[in-house]
Amino acid sequence: MPLIAITREMGSLGKDVAQGLGEALGVPVIYHEVIDHLADRMRVRRSHVVRLLDGSAGLLERLSADRTSMFIHSADEIIDLCTQGKGAVIRGWGATHLLRDVPHAVCVRVCAPREVRRRRMMERLGTTDAAQVEEEIHRNDEAHTAIMRRNFGINWADPEHYDLVLNTQRVRVSECIEEVLGLVRSPEFAETDQSRGLLEDLQLTARVWAALRRSAETRDTRGIVSAKAGVVSVSGCGTEELLRIVEVAVGVPGVRDVVYRSKSGEDVRPRFH
Secondary structure: OOEEEEOOOOOOOHHHHHHHHHHHHOOOEEOHHHHHHHHHHHOOOHHHHHHHHHOOOOHHHHHHOOHHHHHHHHHHHHHHHHOOOOOEEEEOOOHHHHOOOOOOEEEEEEEOOHHHHHHHHHHHHOOOOHHHHHHHHHHHHHHHHHHHHHHHOOOOOOHHHOOEEEEOOOOOHHHHHHHHHHHHOOHHHOOOHHHHHHHHHHHHHHHHHHHHHHOOOOOOOOOEEEEEOOEEEEEOOOHHHHHHHHHHHOOOOOOOEEEEEOOOOOEEOOOOO
């Protein structure tokens, strides 16, 4: 099951690379589907989600946006889509970092110099207003930088976050596709029972976080929650908060048990009586 995560940079031709990979592998290319699902979950208009992502949201929209919910629910959607069918190519959504620890996921940055991206966008939009296009690209990049720093604490432009970095100023789209396919088909990125298990652990962790966010009792939890082989581990919270987390977590499909991870690293099954 090939999994490819690609960055989304305006004018980089990453969209073309993603489309070519989807066609070559016979797998879906995922981007817009998440917007629709996310808007439904957050009970906002689709256009609101788009403006928050590309940095064009107004002050009132930014102040009223529940960005934590947006990240939690988008992560849940992305990882859930990755576990369905026979694979996927995911554009944007922080997928290169959500899936970074999954051994069979190939994480790719497709980029190009700013002036090249500006020229391409001017041609695509049929405009001669270089300043306006430059501002659009800058706003989009700044929004992406802020999202990645807030959600992952990283500088997303650093090359060490990726398995492959492709500069489309010098590398044609067809060559980019072949380079990525080479990694996808290599033994190092072959799906195994272990790598599939890691993806399923991520899926269950994301499901639990989404459930906690939906509940009024746990939506602001400061606890640390993760899942492995159906067992949810919770740490960093008091007894009352732990009880609320357990009550929500045990209702999530796939959760077999909940344990509390003490400061010593020992897993303890909570007792409340």
